[in-house]
Amino acid sequence: MNQNFDIIIVGGGAAGFFTAINCVEKNPKLKVAILERGAEVLGKVRISGGGRCNVTHACFEPNELVKFYPRGEKELRGSFHQFCSGDTIEWFENHGVELKIEADGRMFPISNSSQTIIDCFLAATKKLGIAVLTGQSVQSIFRKEAFWKIETQSENYLTEKLILATGSNPKIWDLLHTFGHAIVPPVPSLFTFNIKDARIKELPGVAAPVKVKVKDTKLASTGPLLITHWGMSGPAILKLSAWGARILHDKNYQFTIYVNWLNDSTPEDAEKILKETKQDHAKKMVSKNALFGLTNRLWESLVLASSITPETKWADLSKTQLQNLVQQLTNGTFQVNGKSTFKEEFVTAGGIDLKEINFKTMKSKLHENLYFAGEIVNIDAITGGFNFQNAWTSGFIVANSI
Template sequence: MNQNFDIIIVGGGAAGFFTAINIVEKNPKLKVAILERGTEVLNKVRISGGGRCNVTHACFEPNELVKFYPRGEKELRGPFHQFCSGDTIEWFEKHGVELKIEADGRMFPVSNSSQTIIDCFLKATQKLGIAVLTGQSVQSIFKKDTLWKVETQSENYLTEKLILATGSNPKVWEMLQNFRHAIVSPVPSLFTFNIKDSRIKELPGVAAQVTVKVKDTKLTSTGPLLITHWGMSGPAILKLSAWGARILHDKNYQFTIFVNWLNDADKEDVEKKLKELKQEHAKKSVSKKSPFELTNRLWESLVLASGIESETKWADLSKIQLQNLANQLTNGTFQVNGKSTFKEEFVTAGGIDLKEINFKTMESKLHENLYFAGEIVNIDAITGGFNFQNAWTSGFIVANAV
């Protein structure tokens, strides 16, 4: 027995639900189903943002917003002019969910719980009569005359229009390759760096505003860095991992970074400042108090790494020691040896080649009535609500198109 629907959406995540709700709100006559392989829907929404769901980011200018997407920057410009973060806020307000902006620009439900977003979606699908079918793992997809046939392990479905919102699901990508779609092979994005180094070993929890560069590449990033038990994390590192996803993968996650602990201070200027401190604080010991915007613990560690003993007075510093210290502060060299996944918010770079998608409709350029929403395509962003914004925007565009 085939079950017939006007539209089938594969994938019960953020993009799938948002697409389905927008379709039926625009055309209540359509019979729409969401197929989800797991027993629960919206799992990634539940755990995102530490269980609070980082819905979007308070960046309201499409041309600025695209800059947060290592892959998709060019392609998303048009879509964001159709549906941007401001539209997201309005959409959720209309559906009874108020959002708030935090200091770093991230936006969350006022309730501080991702359950609010999940309830909003589930209520809307019930109200609109959208069939949410769990435990439906898609085994194969066929084109049958003008219809799409979707086979799961227990059912067969027929539909006029098929929307894939399966995120980074290798099995679905494989099926698409049978339909001549090119898949950019997935590699991890958003990860932290594993670094074993005596300078940071005793400092987990210490943060600083830094500039980080990856040796022999053009990769550079500025922002807060957090020292952890296994190395380095924080926005500066995560940004680097997103923009460098392919490059760092090719280096097998073995590479050298340079850390400027004084943000973007120039080595010469720092050396000059240290010489002044040598005059001013002649009698004081160097390692006791940080003269820069660094924690005393980090300062002390960098002083020791410069070959300066803990009781040494400023007056007794040699020229070489001053140069060493300036170097540690502005150009510390660290060996990265492997990566760790950042929380459970695993994001991959990779997916359907962007050249094969019409970004006015999110329809496949190779097959009529086949659409894509969310992370299944080769688009990903840094952390801060941007990956969800891509899900909402692409879902909205698909809904308009169908």
């Protein structure tokens, strides 16, 4: 027996729920089902943002917002003119969820709990009569006359319109590939760097605003860097990993980075200040006199790495030692040997080739009544609520066009 629906959405995550709710709110007559392969829905929403759910980002200008997307910048410009972060805030307010802006621009529910977002979605699907069917792992999809037929391990479904919101699911990508859709091979994005280096070995937890570059590439990023037990993390590193997802994958995650611990300061700026300090504080010990707002521990470590002993006074600093210190501060070289990924915050670069999608409707250019929402397409962003914003925007556009 086939179960019949007007619309079936495969994928019970953020994009799937948002699409379903908006479809039925715009047309209450529609019979809609969400198919989820797992036992639970909205799993990624639950753990995102450390369990607080980073819903969106306080960037309200589409042309500015697109700059946070290493893949999809051009395509999303028009999409964000249809539904942007301001619309997201209004949508959630209309559904009883108030959001707040944090100092770095990230936006969370004022409850500080992702459960608020989950409850909002579950209440809406219940109220609108949307069927949420768990434990439905799609085995095959095919076109049957004017309908799509979906077979799971236990049921058969027929639908006029099919929306795929399955995120980074290789099985669905493989199915689409048999339909002639081109899939950009997935590679990890948003990962931290594994670095074994005496200079940072004893410094887990130390942070500094930096500029980082990858040797022999155009990749560069600025922002806070966090030293960890396994190497380096923090926004500066995560941004670099997102923009460099393909390049760093091709290097097999073996590459060299240059870290400027003084962010925008040039070697000349640093040298000037060091020479002034040498004159003004001649009798003080170099290692005990942290400059440039660096933490004492990081300063001491960089001083030692410049072949300056802990007892050396500023007056006794040789020209070579001073140059070494300038080099360590503004252009420290570190060898990266592998990456670490947080499984729950995992983001992939890759997915359906953007050329095969009409971004005014999020419809497949190859097949009638086939739509896409969320990360299943080759769009991804840096951290800060941007991946969710893409889910809301694409879901809204699908619902609107249907």
